Amino acid sequence: MSSQEFVFKQFKVHQDKCAMKVGTDAVLLGAWVNASSAKTILDIGTGTGIISLMLAQKSEALIDAIDIDKNAYLQARENISECKWKDRIQIHHTSLQQFAINSKHQYDLIVSNPPYFVDSSKALEESRTYARHTDHLPFSDLLEGALNLLNLTGKFYVILPTKESQLFREMAEEQKLYVTRLTRVITRTDRPEKRLLMTFEFVRKTIEEDSIIIEQDERHSYTDQYKELTKDYYLGF
Numbered sequence: 709m710s711s712q713e714f715v716f717k718q719f720k721v722h723q724d725k726c727a728m729k730v731g732t733d734a735v736l737l738g739a740w741v742n743a744s745s746a747k748t749i750l751d752i753g754t755g756t757g758i759i760s761l762m763l764a765q766k767s768e769a770l771i772d773a774i775d776i777d778k779n780a781y782l783q784a785r786e787n788i789s790e791c792k793w794k795d796r797i798q799i800h801h802t803s804l805q806q807f808a809i810n811s812k813h814q815y816d817l818i819v820s821n822p823p824y825f826v827d828s829s830k831a832l833e834e835s836r837t838y839a840r841h842t843d844h845l846p847f848s849d850l851l852e853g854a855l856n857l858l859n860l861t862g863k864f865y866v867i868l869p870t871k872e873s874q875l876f877r878e879m880a881e882e883q884k885l886y887v888t889r890l891t892r893v894i895t896r897t898d899r900p901e902k903r904l905l906m907t908f909e910f911v912r913k914t915i916e917e918d919s920i921i922i923e924q925d926e927r928h929s930y931t932d933q934y935k936e937l938t939k940d941y942y943l944g945f
Contacts, residue, residue: 716941719791725783737867738762739938752820757784764793776803804853819865864908873904886912892919
């Protein structure tokens with residue numbers, strides 16, 4: 709397999725144009741999202757388009773995917789054009805802020821693997837800065853976009869590092885958007901949690917909470933838990 713492409717069971721992801729390559733966070737989020745009842749989906753910051761492809765595979769939804777970065781937009785458009793669900797996915801070269809102003813739709817499901825670095829040093833490549841730092845999509849704008857574009861009965865899914873997750877959750881609750889499902893992501897049994905997968909809704913209720921461990925040990929042997937979550941996508945599982 710070329711480093712410029714990533715092959716899954718039902719689709720292929722080219723990544724030569726995109727600063728942010730296929731990573732565990734995106735695969736985790738795409739596999740974790742429950743899209744079975746969604747008729748419309750918005751993918752914010754689509755990058756290569758991987759999450760849109762994963763959600764198209766397991767739903768019948770119409771999907772809008774947006775990215776502010778021109779190369780990411782072109783890469784996602786290329787990947788979508790080669791998949792079997794291309795008639796259900798539309799790629800848009802735009803910021804969330806502009807899309808929220810122009811859109812006349814509300815969505816059953818919104819998903820984002822958002823930029824989260826606030827204080828750390830910037831990447832040299834501008835496109836990696838777009839993808840990794842909150843300069844162009846601060847949490848406040850991401851939340852405002854979700855609030856404006858999500859159906860009242862819809863669900864908003866994100867993955868964030870543990871520290872940033874707490875800040876994002878507090879900001880969301882101030883806007884009456886509440887966590888209803890939470891999965892703690894642990895890379896290995898001897899390490900602390902690294903990420904949180906979160907579902908937000910406009911209702912406050914008992915949170916469904918669990919955890920997932922990705923690897924059993926330093927030999928990179930995957931847990932049965934991770935294999936079960938991603939088996940519909942990864943070729944090796």
